Amino acid sequence: MKRIYFDHAATTALDKDVLGKMKPYFSDKFGNASSLHAFGQEAKAALDESRQKVANILNCDPLEIIFNSGGTESDNLAIKGPVLAAFRDKLISKPLHIITTKIEHPAILKTVKQLEKLFDFEATYADVDVNGLVNLSQLESEIKDNTILISVMYANNEVGTIEPIVEISKIVEKHREKRQDNGNNLPIYFHADAVQAAGYLDVDVKKLGVDMLSISGHKFYGPKGTGLLYIKKGTGIEALSTGGGHENGLRAGTENISGIVGLAAALKSAQENKEMESKKVSGLRDYLTQNLMKKIDGVILTGHPEIRLPNIASFLIDRIEGESMLIKLDLKGIAVSTGSACSSGSLEPSHVLKALNYPPEKIHGSLRISLGKENTKEEVDYFLEVFPEIVYKLREISAL
Ligand SMILES: Cc1ncc(COP(=O)(O)O)c(C=O)c1O
Structure with missing residues (x-):
């Protein structure tokens, strides 16, 4: 059976060219980038080159x-690092406050909730509208003088x-200036996942602010x-893993050179091809969406209709259990996900769809299709051929 992968938001296959670039660093060029001899310097050169490559893309x-x-x-360091630094720099006069969505x-x-549970700490979880967009004026109104x-x-x-x-970013900058005027020396930072x-x-950090x-x-x-956290110079941040002085003292541990080489090469390739790939993948996504909605009644497309990633199409299918759909599609060789693959294993309705204000009975029928560069129209056509029958059969036996 041909297997079709429609779950790229969960993970993607390692690109073969990227693998080729990584391979020497598993065996031939195995040095520790902290070693002063030639083996180490070879690894250090690859590390420096990868860092420069990423810096060129991020414009930093x-x-x-x-x-x-x-x-x-990265997310853990971005949340906890500034909080630890505020303690280190004795900037705390009252409980710190974090805003997220x-x-x-x-x-x-879970990282923010951990801080709330363990420390005297405040958190605000901002609402989003039915399309999943954060409300800017509400977000701004939540900023307080202890928001870090x-x-x-x-x-x-x-x-x-x-x-x-x-x-x-502009809102945060405005409040940063206000704070300076008011003599409040608690920094306020903006992190984006x-x-x-x-x-x-585009991941140009200067443009994003x-x-x-x-x-x-x-x-x-x-x-x-493999991953990375961009941290703007001047950001008060304390390491979570301590040890050697790797990664500017912010992430101790011998560097994974093959992984870093692969990460930099993959990011470069994705960023260089993003316009072309976006066009291709969004064309397929729209073809899938339009035809799915034509073929099956009781389907809602979730998320913003336009301001959305080109590869994700997420639906609520009336009177269906997401897990049953997923299993039936898997038996036909098609891999999709229901809610987020990262949080699968729990039967809790998706916190994202709940925040978009969908009722639990609708959320149970959630289906996420996330396309990628290897997907074809033939694969989408095969999905469109087998999926309606799965839905109608499941609806016949559905208790919903
Ligand atoms: C938005 C978002 N943030 C963070 C993560 C976690 O990333 P990783 O799997 O690299 O730990 C994921 C994974 O799906 C994600 O989608």
Whole structure:
């Protein structure tokens, strides 16, 4: 049976060219980048070159990039790092406050909740509208004089909505200036989780205006277990993993050179081809969406109809259990997801779809299709051929 992969928001296959670039660093060029001898210097050269490559793409200084193990680690450092630094610099006069949104990935939400649980700490989870867009005036009204961080995702992993990062940066900048005028020396930072966005959208940090940006290699045909956090120079941040002085003292541990080489190569390729790939993949996504809605009644497209990632189409299918759909499609060789693959294993209705205000009975029928560069129209046609029958059969036996 031919297998079709429509779950690129969960992960992507490692690109073969990227693998080719990584290979020498597993065996022949195995040195530790901290070693002073030639083996080490060879590894160090690859590390420096990768950092420069990423810095060119992000339009930042190479020293502003911290390589690590992926999006989850980046998000943890972005949230906890500034809080630890505020303690270190004795800037705390009352509980610190963080603003994030209700639709963030658990790497953000659980990290903020952990701080709330363990410390005297305040958090605001900003609402989004039915399309998943954060409300800018509400977000601004939540900023207080003890707010240290605002963290809003660049694009959502379940519904694909793209958030207004530039506008949020401007709001943060305005409050930063106000704080200076008022003699409040608590910094206020803006972090964006670009894990889903980096494969398709501009990640120029100067244009975005962010202080920190999370990126993960395996979402754009790079290796799993690789990622980076951009941290703007001057951002008060304390390391979470301490040890050697790697990564500017912010992430101790011998660098994963093959992974870093792969991450940089994959990011470069994704960014160079993003216009072409976006056009191709959004064409397929729209073809799939229009035909799916024609063929099956009771289907809602979730997320913003236009301001969305080109590769994600997320639906609510009336009177169906998402898990049953997923299994039936898997038996036909098609891999999709229901809600977020990262949080699968729990039967809790998706927190993202709940925040978009859909009732639980509708959320149970959620289906996420996330396309990628290897998908074809023939694959979409096969899906459109087999899926309606699956839906009608499931509806016949459905208790919903
Ligand atoms: C928006 C978002 N943030 C963070 C993560 C976590 O990234 P990683 O799998 O690299 O830890 C994911 C993973 O799906 C994600 O979609």
